[in-house]
Amino acid sequence: xxxxxxxxxxxxxxxxxxxxxxxxxxxxxxxxxxxxxxxxxxxxxxxxxxxxxxxxxxxxxxxxxxxxxxxxxxxxxxxxxxxxxxxxxxxxxxxxxxxxxxxxxxxxxxxxxxxxxxxxxxxxxxxxxxxxxxxxxxxxxxxxxxxxxxxxxxxxxxxxxxxxxxxxxxxxxxxxxxxxxxxxxxxxxxxxxxxxxxxxxxxxxxxxxxxxxxxxxxxxxxxxxxxxxxxxxxxxxxxxxxxxxxxxxxxxxxxxxxxxxxxxxxxxxxxxxxxxxxxxxxxxxxxxxxxxxxxxxxxxxxxxxxxxxxxxxxxxxxxxxxxxxxxxxxxxxxxxxxxxxxxxxxxxxxxxxxxxxxxxxxxxxxxxxxxxxxxxxxxxxxxxxxxxxxxxxxxxxxxxx
Numbered sequence: 393x394x395x396x397x398x399x400x401x402x403x404x405x406x407x408x409x410x411x412x413x414x415x416x417x418x419x420x421x422x423x424x425x426x427x428x429x430x431x432x433x434x435x436x437x438x439x440x441x442x443x444x445x446x447x448x449x450x451x452x453x454x455x456x457x458x459x460x461x462x463x464x465x466x467x468x469x470x471x472x473x474x475x476x477x478x479x480x481x482x483x484x485x486x487x488x489x490x491x492x493x494x495x496x497x498x499x500x501x502x503x504x505x506x507x508x509x510x511x512x513x514x515x516x517x518x519x520x521x522x523x524x525x526x527x528x529x530x531x532x533x534x535x536x537x538x539x540x541x542x543x544x545x546x547x548x549x550x551x552x553x554x555x556x557x558x559x560x561x562x563x564x565x566x567x568x569x570x571x572x573x574x575x576x577x578x579x580x581x582x583x584x585x586x587x588x589x590x591x592x593x594x595x596x597x598x599x600x601x602x603x604x605x606x607x608x609x610x611x612x613x614x615x616x617x618x619x620x621x622x623x624x625x626x627x628x629x630x631x632x633x634x635x636x637x638x639x640x641x642x643x644x645x646x647x648x649x650x651x652x653x654x655x656x657x658x659x660x661x662x663x664x665x666x667x668x669x670x671x672x673x674x675x676x677x678x679x680x681x682x683x684x685x686x687x688x689x690x691x692x693x694x695x696x697x698x699x700x701x702x703x704x705x706x707x708x709x710x711x712x713x714x715x716x717x718x719x720x721x722x723x724x725x726x727x728x729x730x731x732x733x734x735x736x737x738x739x740x741x742x743x744x745x746x747x748x749x750x751x752x753x754x755x756x757x758x759x760x761x762x763x764x765x766x767x768x769x770x771x772x773x774x775x776x777x778x779x780x781x782x783x784x785x786x787x788x789x790x791x792x793x
Contacts (some may be wrong), residue, residue, distance in 0.1 A: 410761030418755035429782035430755040431770040436637040447677035457669035463661040465492025482617030496631035496644035504531040512562035518763035546573035569602040573722040574715020586619030602718040696772040726766040
């Protein structure tokens, strides 16, 4: 007689999203009347541009959008993605090589499902987005973390990747600009990593969701642009959520070799069928319409980035490198650990974030969500006033240490 286990062990082993957990706790405290300032959520504080919303309203009134459409995406949507990928990723694909997904997160999930067999290893540069290891585990893969600290600007080297490679290595997850660090790999660094992967027959899943959020004239270079030979063993993942303030619209995509995309499309036909036609019509307007508001949002993020880093580095023991992309500051707070705060010795960044939330009513995401302890992630995708006020609370909390 077998034990009557109610929940699958695979599903029960999934860790709750740390970023969503912190954000939910902050919102619950705010709802209870607490003046909590949250830097936890990875989403813009701007409204979706009006012309995109209008495209969705128009689409909702058109009966043709009330029906099932191709599971891999509307033809017009996929053509718009092809054009965007050629322009921003420097790589030409056909519409048949595109699968439109329910947000970038589903594209990440499906990419691992398509490529991994049980026991295949995935090299995961750390710090990493909290969903990656869970998606790898759900595909029966094995995560091999490769850590790069603030001294390396959180960017791994080919030497580190080579040291971690084994005969079981199948995939490298690559994310530039990075969530959570905001680091952007240079063209030379991308080329070196791409050539190494090609030499060893390693696939790359490249998460490009923050591709258009870079600063100081820096360009996020795609691996398929830097190393064209990698086009047959690279899956690009992207979406409209971050650049167009469309996190709630759930519209992402994956682009790659035809065989991999056919497999992903087959999986999606059983998993979810087509993405909402309304969201697809809105995303078409986003990619093909005016980009003025996108530029304005990026300029606001740039201003906030500089302000956040300058103010955080006034806190003794707090080291905040200047991010080059995305909208996060990933700080090294090891200088604050192993010390007494609020009458208690704090040894981990998880404990530090709990203390900060209780004592200063500021919500941050601890480094444990993205890899090793000793770090915290702060999103600067919130208004200028709350951004500065929250940091000033931190300055006051740790004053005179």
